[in-house]
Amino acid sequence: MQYWKKYSKEELAKKIDTSLKRNVDFSNDISLGYPASKLDGNVFYDNAPFLKDAPLLRAYVSNPNHIGCHTLGESEHAFSGTHELEKEVINVLAVDFFNCEPDNFDGYIATGGTEANIQAIWVYRNHYVNNENASFNEIAIVASEDTHYSIPKGANLLGLDHIIVPVDFETRLIQRKVLFDLIKTAKEQGKKHFIVISNMATTMFGSVDNPNLFVDVMEELNVDFKIHIDAAFGGFIYPFSKGREDIGLNNPHINSITIDAHKMLQAPYGTGVFICKKGLIQNVLTKEAQYVNGMDLTLCGSRSGANAMAVWMILFSYGPHKWFEKISVLLMRTKWFCDQLDNLNIDYYRNPHMNIVTMKSEDIPVKVEKKYDLVPETHDGNNKWYKVVIMDHVEVDHLEKLIEEIKSLKSN
């Protein structure tokens, strides 16, 4: 671990304070040009006594704007203090989580996984257009049928075709021949450049695609491709449970990653992280963004600096070892739950490195779905799966209640 460490409460508070002091202080400084201020004083009291002991709430009230991308070129000086904390977050994720070479990446904290995924597709589409002279209809997105719906959303917005690769019903894995035939056909129909989305844990199953399968097939067919890893859900768990060397930016074909801090990391909503290797993000430069100091390279405009600080604070309050322990507890609970399902002969899918268990719906009475808020694969009346996600608040006691209920309904 090069950047990630654990700070004490005092160290965290001190670093936040130092960063805020280097930002414009709308309560005291003269700042005339920004369409911005601290949060409304009628509702958010900036001199409330409890703020003294709540560094993050102080950050929220001071309301820094992190507009733009701070790993490249200039940024708004008014918020340079807290931009540094965001850069530390990106360093930890790119280098310590995903094995990127230091300083060889750009990234920012987007509004969520949806924006980060669309940003990735946007970067690659423009890369092919700018550097390979491609037309939109020569470019296709490739992703498994279990891929998050932000990918078809991005395909629609960006005017690209989207090849959906079916997966095996039981293993949720892409079969090589199926992928090969789809890409071969697409190539015959004039597709030359592929934007591959490889999942580091799908939303419904927690299944993980093997990025090297895409590499293998694309190379055999001799087509141009770049891989984006959608680790929106799995990014804070899989690199620790499976090993960090497995899927990362050290792979020359993997060029970008999405990681949501507002899922496993339990940061506030509005904290999806986008990271890509150096040399790519310039493809989405919006030259018209002249009133912003620095280059506008992001899909969203203004965004919350306090959210970035929240991610920073969570990461550095754990450090790698405590985080590993937290993940291990969730995986132990998941294993307990799977053992009970095995005893009851209930079929389910689980990736052994993930905290999602997806049970076949034929074994689960509808009554149980409603009572325990299980999530079905589809709401269209054709559902075959229900999932349980073992998050921080899901304890063995809760899982046991579900098991007992299924047991008693089965024996009746």
Ligand SMILES: *Cc1c(COP(=O)(O)O)cnc(C)c1O
């Ligand atoms: C949740 C999720 C997304 C989208 O994230 P939002 O933060 O809801 O926009 C994308 N991909 C995967 C795999 C997800 O689990």
